[in-house]
Amino acid sequence: MxxxxxxxxxxxxxxxxxxCVLATAAATPASAASPCATDSSMRASTLCxxxxxxSARDLRPLRLxxxxxxxxxxxxxxxxxxxxxxxxxxxxxxFSARIARTGWMSGRGAWSVGENLGWGSGTLATPRAVVAAxxxxxxxxxxxxxxxxxxxxxxxxxxxxxxxAAGATYTTDFGx
Numbered sequence: 001m002x003x004x005x006x007x008x009x010x011x012x013x014x015x016x017x018x019x020c021v022l023a024t025a026a027a028t029p030a031s032a033a034s035p036c037a038t039d040s041s042m043r044a045s046t047l048c049x050x051x052x053x054x055s056a057r058d059l060r061p062l063r064l065x066x067x068x069x070x071x072x073x074x075x076x077x078x079x080x081x082x083x084x085x086x087x088x089x090x091x092x093x094x095f096s097a098r099i100a101r102t103g104w105m106s107g108r109g110a111w112s113v114g115e116n117l118g119w120g121s122g123t124l125a126t127p128r129a130v131v132a133a134x135x136x137x138x139x140x141x142x143x144x145x146x147x148x149x150x151x152x153x154x155x156x157x158x159x160x161x162x163x164x165a166a167g168a169t170y171t172t173d174f175g176x
Contacts, residue, residue, distance in 0.1 A: 045127035067104040068153025072171040076157040121167030
């Protein structure tokens, strides 16, 4: 991996950052400011911001995967509905089992998966705030910047797992 200089970062990331700024302008949960936010626009913004981080480090962008997104979306919704925040579901299912239930692992000789979770309310519920928090956390950052991951599923529930309050709950499932 080549070292990142401020000049190189500007050259590589500024065009992508500009696109993400435009995408995230409308991707703010209603509780944080915009009544126009949808989980779809927030997913697109989250993917864009994650790929800016990868691009700045010469890593391939992640592609959105339908099955991983199904697993991620179901988990975000489950955490909100059952008011918990954990990689393991209330029933005890590990995230790899949730992903396997979508059929994503079927037919793959070898695979690797990872998962990031996050939630917030107000301005902390935006894709920008959640991705920034993940980048400050060693384990979350490692998933985002892992060269072995090629695809991602993003699931966002527009409530929090803490008393179902206004905000957003994020799950990202990574796959090799």
